[in-house]
Amino acid sequence: MKLKFFLLDTDYIIEKGISKIRLWGKSADGKNGVVFFDSDPYFYVLPSDIKRAKSEIERALEKKKLRIKGIEEVEKKLSGELRGFLKITCLLPQDTQKVRDVIKVLEKERGGTGSVIDEYEYAINFYRRFLIDKRIDGNCWLEIEGEKKDTDYRVDFAINARKINVLEDISIPELKLLAFDIETFEIAGKKRIVMASFYGRDFKRVITDQKASYPDWVDLVKDERELLQGIVKTFQGYNPDIIVTYYGDSFDFQVLNERCQANKVKLIISRDRSETRFTRRARISSARLKGIVHIDIFNFISNILSPGLQTEVLTLDAVSSELLGDRKIEVDYQEMLEAWRKGKNLLKLAEYCLKDAELTYRLAELLLPQSFEISKTVGQICFDVSRMTYGQLVEWHLSREANKRGEIIPNQPKYAEILKRKKATYVGGFVKEPTAGIHENISVLDFRSLYPSLIVSFNISPETLNCDCCRGDGYRVPGLNYWFCQRRQGFIPSVIKGLIEKRGEIKRRLKELKKSSLEYKVFNNRQYALKIIANATYGYFGFAGSKWYSKECAESCTAFGR
Numbered sequence: 113m114k115l116k117f118f119l120l121d122t123d124y125i126i127e128k129g130i131s132k133i134r135l136w137g138k139s140a141d142g143k144n145g146v147v148f149f150d151s152d153p154y155f156y157v158l159p160s161d162i163k164r165a166k167s168e169i170e171r172a173l174e175k176k177k178l179r180i181k182g183i184e185e186v187e188k189k190l191s192g193e194l195r196g197f198l199k200i201t202c203l204l205p206q207d208t209q210k211v212r213d214v215i216k217v218l219e220k221e222r223g224g225t226g227s228v229i230d231e232y233e234y235a236i237n238f239y240r241r242f243l244i245d246k247r248i249d250g251n252c253w254l255e256i257e258g259e260k261k262d263t264d265y266r267v268d269f270a271i272n273a274r275k276i277n278v279l280e281d282i283s284i285p286e287l288k289l290l291a292f293d294i295e296t297f298e299i300a301g302k303k304r305i306v307m308a309s310f311y312g313r314d315f316k317r318v319i320t321d322q323k324a325s326y327p328d329w330v331d332l333v334k335d336e337r338e339l340l341q342g343i344v345k346t347f348q349g350y351n352p353d354i355i356v357t358y359y360g361d362s363f364d365f366q367v368l369n370e371r372c373q374a375n376k377v378k379l380i381i382s383r384d385r386s387e388t389r390f391t392r393r394a395r396i397s398s399a400r401l402k403g404i405v406h407i408d409i410f411n412f413i414s415n416i417l418s419p420g421l422q423t424e425v426l427t428l429d430a431v432s433s434e435l436l437g438d439r440k441i442e443v444d445y446q447e448m449l450e451a452w453r454k455g456k457n458l459l460k461l462a463e464y465c466l467k468d469a470e471l472t473y474r475l476a477e478l479l480l481p482q483s484f485e486i487s488k489t490v491g492q493i494c495f496d497v498s499r500m501t502y503g504q505l506v507e508w509h510l511s512r513e514a515n516k517r518g519e520i521i522p523n524q525p526k527y528a529e530i531l532k533r534k535k536a537t538y539v540g541g542f543v544k545e546p547t548a549g550i551h552e553n554i555s556v557l558d559f560r561s562l563y564p565s566l567i568v569s570f571n572i573s574p575e576t577l578n579c580d581c582c583r584g585d586g587y588r589v590p591g592l593n594y595w596f597c598q599r600r601q602g603f604i605p606s607v608i609k610g611l612i613e614k615r616g617e618i619k620r621r622l623k624e625l626k627k628s629s630l631e632y633k634v635f636n637n638r639q640y641a642l643k644i645i646a647n648a649t650y651g652y653f654g655f656a657g658s659k660w661y662s663k664e665c666a667e668s669c670t671a672f673g674r
Contacts, residue, residue, distance in 0.1 A: 113257070113258065113259065113260065113271070114255060114256070114257050115139055115145075115255070115256045115257075115271065116139065116140040116253060116254075116255060116256075116279065117135070117137050117138070117139055117140075117145065117147060117253070117254045117255070117256045118137045118138045118139075118140075118251070118252070118253050118254075118284070118285045119135055119136075119137045119248065119250075119251055119252055119253075119254055119493070120136050120137040120138065120251060120287075120353060120354075120405055120493070120494070121135075121136040121137070121402075121403060121404070121405050121493055121494075121495060122134065122135055122136070122239045122242070122243065122493050123136075123239055123400075123402060124151075124205065124238050124239050124242075126204060127148075129203070129204075130150055131150070131151055131152060131153060131203075131204055131205055131238070132148045132149065132150055132151070133148070133149045133150075133151045133238075133239055133242045134146055134147070134148060134402075135147040135148075135149065135254075135273075135276075136383065136402070136403040136404075137254075138285050138287070138353065139268075139269070140285070142285065142286060143268035143269060144266075144267045144268050144269075144351070144353070144383070144403075145267050145268055145269040145270060145271065146263070146265060146267050146269075146270050146271075146383070146384075146403060147256050147258070147270075147271045147273050147276075148261060148270070148271065148272050148273060149242075149273045149276065151238075151242050152181055152201050152202065152203075153201070153202045153204065153205045153207065153208050153238050153241070154199055154200060154201040154202060154208070154233075155199075155200055155202075155208050155211075155212060155231060155232065155233045155234035155236075156186075156188065156197045156198065156199055156200070156231065156232045156233055156520060157169070157197060157198040157200060157215060157228055157230075157231050157232075158190065158195065158197055158228070158229045158230045158231070158232065158520075159196070159197075159198060159227055159228055159229065160226055160227055160228070160229050161227055162185060162196050162198065164225075164227045165198060165218070165227040165228050166183055166185075166198055168218055168225060168227050168228075169183065169198070169200075169214075169215055169218070169228070170183065172214050172215065172217070172218065173211065173214055173215075176214050178207070178210060178211055178214060179203060180200060180201060180202050180203065180207070180211060181201040181202060181203055182201045183198055183199070183200055183201075184198070184199040184201070185197075185198060185199075186198075186199045187518075188518055188519070188520050189517070189518050189519045189520065190519075190520045191574065191575040192519075192575040192576075192600065192602070192603060193575075197232075197520070200212075200215070205238040208234045208235075209234060209235070212231050212234040215228060215231060216228070216231060230523075232520050232521065232522070232523060233520065233521050233523075235523070235524065236511075236521070240492060240496070240508075243491055243492060243493070244491060244511060244512050244515045245515065246276055246278075247278060247491075247516070248276070248278055248491065249278055249487075249488040249491055250484075250487030250488045250489075250490060250491050250492050250493055250494070250497065251484050251487045251488065251493060251494050252278060252279070252281075252488055253278075253279040253281040253283075254276055254277065254278060254279060255276070255277040255279055256271055256273050256275075256276060257273065257274050257275040257276075258271045258272050258273035258274050258275070259271065259272050259274075260272075263384075264385065265383050265384050265385065265403070266348075266351065266383045266384075266385065266403075267383055267403065282630075282631065282634045282635075283630070284481070284484060287353045287354055288312065288313075288350070288351070288352045288353045288354070289312060289313070289352060289353070289354050289355075289356060289473060289476055289477070289480075290310055290311070290312045290315070290347070290350050290352035290354070290355050290356070290473075291310065291311040291312070291355075291356045291357070291469040291470070291472040291473035291476065292308070292309070292310055292347075292355055292356070292357055292360065292364060292469060292472075293308070293309045293357070293358070293364065293465060293468040293469040293472060294307065294308045294309075294363075294364050294367060294368065294465075295307040295308075295448075295461065295464075295465050296367055297449075297452050303367060303370075303371075304336050304371060305336060305339060305340065305367065305368065305371050306320060306321065306322055306336075306339075306452060307319070307320040307322065307461065307462065307465045308320075308339065308342070308343050308465075309462075309465040309466045309468065309469040310346055310350070310469060311466065311469035311470045311472070311473045312350060312352065312473065315350065316329050316466055316469075316470070317329055317330075317331065317346060318330045318331070318462045318465055318466050319331045319333060319339050319342040319343060319346070320332060320333070320339065320458075320462065321333050321334060321335050321336060321338065321339050322452065322455065322458050322461075323455065323458075324455065324458035324459060325459070326458075326459060326462060327459075329466070330462050336371065336375060337375040337376075337377060340368070340371055340372050340375055340377040341377055343368065344372075344377065344378070344379060344380060344381065347381045348380070348381065351383075352404060353404065353405065354404070354405045354406075354407055354476070354480070355381075355401065355404055355405070355406045355407070356406075356407050356408075356409055356472055356473065356475075356476040356480075357406070357407075357408050357409070357410075357472060358408070358409050358410050358428045358468070358471075358472045358475070359408065359410045359428075360399065360406065360408045360410075361393075361396045361397065361398045361399065361408040361410075361411060361499075362396055362408075362410075365388070365390075365398075365399035365406070366390075366397070369388060369390070369399070381401050381404060382401045382402035382403055382404060383401075383402060383403030383404060384402045384403060386402055388400070388401060393496070393499045396411070396499075398495075398499060400495070405493075405494055405495050406495065407476065407480070407483070407494065407495070407498050408498070408499070409472060409475050409476055409479060410426065410428075411498060411499045412479060412483055412498045412499075413426055413431055413475075413479070414426055415499070415500065415501045415502070416486075416502070416644065417479070421434055421435075422434055428440060428468060428471055428472065431475065432471040432474075432475065435475065435478060436471065436474055436475065436478070438471065438474070440464070440467055440468060440471065441460070441463055441464040441467045443460065443461065443464045448461065480494075481633065481634070481637050482637045482640060482641070483497060483498050484637075485634070485637040485638045485640070485641040486505065486641040486644070486645075488638070488641070489509065489638070489641040489642060489645060490505055490508045490509050490512065490641075490645070491508065491509070491512040492508050502644065502648035502651065502652075503648065503651065503652050503655050503657070503658065505644070505645055505648065506645055506648045506649050506652040507652065507658070507659055507660075509607070509645050510603075510604070510607060510652075510659070510660060511659075513603075513607045513610075514603070517603070519603060521659065522659040522660060523659065524657065524659060525656070525657060525658075525659075525661065530656045530657055531656075533656035533661060533663070534656045536663045538654070538663060538666060538667035538670065539667065539670060539671070539674075540670050541670050541673050541674065542673065542674040561612065561643075561646060561647060562673055563647070563649070563650035563669050563673065564608050564611070564612060564646040564647060564649060564650070565612070566669055566672045566673060567604060567605050567608050567649065567650065567669060568605045568608050568609045568612065570587040570589075570596055570668070570672055571587060571596045571597055571598065571601060571602050571605050572596055572602070572604070572605060572653075572665050572668055572669060572672075573596070573602025573603055573604040573605055573662075573665065574602075574604075574660060574661075574662040574664075574665060575602055575603060576596045576597035576600065576601075576602035576605075577594060577595075577596060577662065577664055577665065577668075578594060578595060578664075579595075579596070579597040579599075579600070581597065581599050581600075582595060582596075582597050582598050582599060583595070585598065586598055589668045589671050589672065590671050590672065590674070591671055592664075592667065592668065592671055594664055594668055596668070604649065604660065604665075607649075608646050608649055611642045611645060611646040612642075612646060614642055615639045615642040615643060615646070618635050618638055618639040618642070619639055621635060622635055622636060622639070650666065650669045651666075653665040653666035653669065654666035654667075
């Protein structure tokens with residue numbers, strides 16, 4: 113059978129010893145489903161002698177009784193140079209690190225024979241690797257070919273896929289969003305949930321154990337345990353595609369999980385009926401729901417949108433005021449405490465709690481289309497993209513492009529290397545001190561995409577730096593003893609050039625479209641996604657944790673800029 117399928121989320125399972133990617137999403141007729149696809153984890157080994165390395169690796173793995181699926185000789189580019197590699201295909205995702213640990217002892221610097229120089233791409237997340245390999249544009253439409261599969265999941269259909277193709281379709285299906293918010297009160301030093309609110313299309317609900325006279329959208333329960341059960345039941349009954357929170361990673365879901373454990377309530381929201389787990393994303397742990405996407409709007413605003421906002425505080429009230437022209441209901445903390453203690457004005461608190469969920473829902477309606485377009489540009493799912501910093505967006509976009517071009521993705525630097533990089537400094541951009549006073553007849557010159565343009569124009573990339581072929585006639589960096597190749601285009605300049613050209617095409621197309629049309633909104637969000645990734649690349653050169661780090665490239669950008 114063939115099926116048109118919009119991808120919302122991705123993860124993987126091990127079924128009868130086979131690694132299976134799970135793609136969660138919706139069909140064109142609005143049904144929820146899951147697609148299974150067999151996939152093998154792998155990584156690359158750079159040998160000094162390919163035949164000897166292959167033989168020694170096989171012996172080392174046999175000695176440790178570690179099974180793999182195969183070893184294959186392949187050619188890949190490393191820093192722009194074509195090299196011979198060994199592709200090690202493992203049986204399970206967790207095997208890649210174990211197998212790599214056996215192979216790395218063959219490196220000369222680790223006391224080995226020296227048949228192996230280094231290993232690459234062993235730490236890339238398994239489902240993210242799948243999205244890169246299959247050229248899947250993050251949250252996008254796919255054509256699935258396969259057979260129906262029986263599951264006990266809370267979905268309308270399940271398919272074992274044989275083939276997956278990416279479709280050119282800019283539309284987004286009608287998605288079921290549900291905003292969620294909680295209010296807590298500290299009793300005997302312990303935080304407990306006293307109210308929870310939900311807001312969706314034609315749906316609003318508040319659950320509380322605080323007795324008062326309420327309208328019909330408030331469910332009154334006898335205690336916190338029943339309240340928690342009501343939260344789980346509401347999630348399961350509404351069965352949203354996306355759950356949105358504001359600061360939900362750091363507060364709402366963390367507290368909900370703690371209180372469920374304390375009250376022995378199973379927090380089962382996922383469509384595969386598994387309990388909620390928390391996944392580390394940068395500095396925070398995020399509630400990871402299987403088949404339902406949890407988006408914390410605060411993270412997306414904090415990481416991506418905050419530089420363009422007028423407000424310096426990112427509270428729900430301040431952000432909603434600026435982006436929606438609406439605000440929270442005013443209730444100060446002392447008033448809230450008095451209401452809980454004396455049981456007065458509880459209806460106002462229910463309205464306050466519901467308003468928070470409503471504002472979160474409306475922010476999601478406004479911002480999710482942007483997040484989806486960034487997802488398509490980077491090639492990763494919205495759950496991950498909505499939590500990424502600018503640097504992480506650049507890294508995953510470069511990783512995707514490297515894979516397309518047959519380039520090896522560099523390894524993440526070790527902690528000691530990061531500390532060393534942090535000590536390195538360089539001169540930044542030119543800043544003219546203003547002359548105090550009142551000035552008239554002011555001219556403004558805005559250099560469009562300054563650093564991206566310089567990177568492309570002067571071919572600034574780690575592998576083009578101080579090349580042998582252009583020692584006398586390369587692109588000389590002002591005031592520094594560096595030059596960049598004029599004969600061979602670098603990897604990063606070629607990627608940025610593609611972003612700039614795509615954005616230019618889209619901006620020309622936007623002039624021909626009505627601002628009220630779906631096409632205009634989609635392409636406007638797409639050009640914004642291209643812009644932020646192109647503009648963030650210069651900073652990624654100088655970021656200590658970067659896979660494509662180059663202090664020389666970063667300071668060359670600012671030198672040309674000055």
